[in-house]
């Protein structure tokens with residue numbers, strides 16, 4: 237496997253001279269499908285349903301981009317990636333964008349040369365543990381065996397947390413969420429740690445979710461967002477503003493149900509610019525006027541996507557919290573469409 | 575390449591390079607070599623140009639940075655503050671540990687199964703055939719996963735051994751079998767304990783010396799000294815006496831069920847991932863070795879067995895003293911490649927989370943630093959060196975048992 241990564245890297249760097257650097261949008265249009273990197277399966281965020289259709293909070297971003305660029309929300313090739321393979325997949329050009337619970341960090345942005353286009357979920361790292369162990373704080377975890385997904389920020393935070401609290405632990409490195417779940421339920425590790433949203437999503441699939449508790453400590457900041465390669469700003473802009481369109485639509489009250497009505501023209505100029513009845517924003521992006529309208533129509537605005545996939549009425553049951561609009565005391569704040 | 579510079583005795587003309595059949599093939603090989611070098615140079619320079627264009631440069635500076643992650647099997651001192659280099663060394667040692675264990679075990683399995691495959695007993699013969707075919711024909715990764723998942727599912731969680739009144743008691747008060755691994759007591763040496771160990775090592779040499787003496791006596795005078803019980807006595811008696819005389823200076827660090835609410839503390843834990851990997855590699859490669867052993871034995875002409883039998887040797891002795899020593903000459907060369915396979919296949923460790931060098935340097939370090947080309951080059955270098963090392967050692971051994979023509 238390592239050899240293939242290496243040969244992959246070699247071929248990409250050695251032969252496909254500059255192919256990966258620019259023109260992603262043209263590639264996507266020529267291909268007619270968007271290659272979008274997602275998880276190997278995390279219910280609520282990205283998982284295939286019983287018909288093999290991918291669904292979820294991250295998947296919705298991929299679909300919105302496909303709708304904006306290609307006019308077809310189903311023209312997406314979903315590429316499952318693990319914590320370890322995701323960056324190679326993006327850097328090598330195997331995928332056009334990555335939407336996989338990926339934390340925006342300095343080194344990923346600057347050193348690994350990726351461009352995070354925004355944040356679609358403000359998260360933090362938490363711990364899940366069986367209730368019967370009677371643990372009420374992460375500081376009581378001295379000596380515990382902890383399951384972690386390798387290739388994540390999680391494993392670095394974990395090492396820091398235990399070291400700074402002067403307690404010890406045994407890590408069990410694991411490739412995918414599904415394996416981690418299996419090991420955790422078999423008792424091969426005492427604790428499972430990852431992003432709190434991921435823990436909630438994992439717990440929701442358990443037979444008895446009530447037997448497991450999330451500890452109160454959130455030990456890190458995990459701003460999760462979609463990302464693209466450095467160096468192709470046009471493509472980065474398309475993905476960034478598609479995400480912003482979903483967020484702005486919620487702020488402006490544009491939903492999948494009233495969007496057709498609003499597209500006829502409203503007296504709010506920002507809505508008009510967003511939906512393309514006023515101004516030339518679409519053209520500036522290299523798209524048509526209705527790009528954002530299609531993106532929003534696909535799965536609704538940010539709030540609708542949240543509520544449908546991971547919100548309080550779903551088994552995952554996440555509250556909006558930090559992910560509420562800034563007008564509701566949250567952190568979601570899209571720059572203006574102007 | 576070098577042969578071309580050998581000066582020919584007769585007058586050498588340039589046209590002979592093409593016309594003379596003695597040189598023609600060399601000429602073509604030389605041209606092919608040049609083309610190959612040119613192709614690699616082209617790829618290499620392209621790689622460097624493109625890496626530079628992408629703003630990436632080849633640099634090994636990251637090896638000196640703190641790794642930031644923890645490793646669950648640490649044969650040497652390591653914390654998350656240690657460098658990536660140290661993490662790689664930990665990984666290398668872990669690779670060597672599992673490769674060594676698997677090589678030894680695979681050889682034992684292989685020799686036993688190979689010999690038994692030629693047994694006169696129908697059931698034994700068939701059982702061994704089933705073993706060989708079943709294990710040789712299923713990919714080793716599948717075996718690793720099967721063994722790992724069976725262990726996780728079949729063995730209890732560590733918690734059943736914990737507390738004042740545990741669900742399960744330690745086996746013999748010393749061992750715990752959990753789905754995280756096997757916990758065993760660890761001998762602790764006080765200063766005098768090393769003296770006991772010294773006595774033991776001396777006894778081992780003593781046994782060897784005794785057996786040499788007995789053999790010599792047998793050859794010189796025909797007198798047969800007993801071998802079995804004196805060897806055993808020399809091996810253990812002095813050690814036991816020294817142990818008690820010096821006041822029992824070696825103690826056991828036993829697994830402690832009370833110290834922690836999550837895990838047994840103390841003793842040493844053999845991780846489940848190591849066991850799965852070790853065992854899977856051993857039974858898988860053992861099946862190949864069994865076939866080599868069988869081939870080796872069958873290569874020895876039947877006359878050897880018959881000759882030995884007519885001298886009145888018992889079948890066991892015929893196998894050990896006549897057949898196997900000769901068969902080794904056939905067995906060793908393919909055995910080398912089996913050992914190389916074990917070492918390389920051990921890089922499947924990551925499937926069960928065993929932190930070998932592919933898991934540390936080629937896994938987490940690669941991922942956290944993004945230095946794919948650098949780390950993979952290092953990995954290739956490491957596996958190359960290890961494989962060449964194993965080949966060298968085994969070739970020396972092969973030479974030592976080769977048919978000596980006098």
Ligand SMILES: N[C@@H](CCC(=O)N[C@@H](CS)C(=O)NCC(=O)O)C(=O)O
Pocket residue numbers: 274275276277278317318319336337338339385387388389390411412413414430431433434435458460
């Ligand atoms: N946010 C962290 C962790 C991301 C991560 O691995 N999340 C897990 C659980 S929240 C996941 O998505 N797993 C799905 C899979 O295994 O494919 C990072 O970017 O490094």
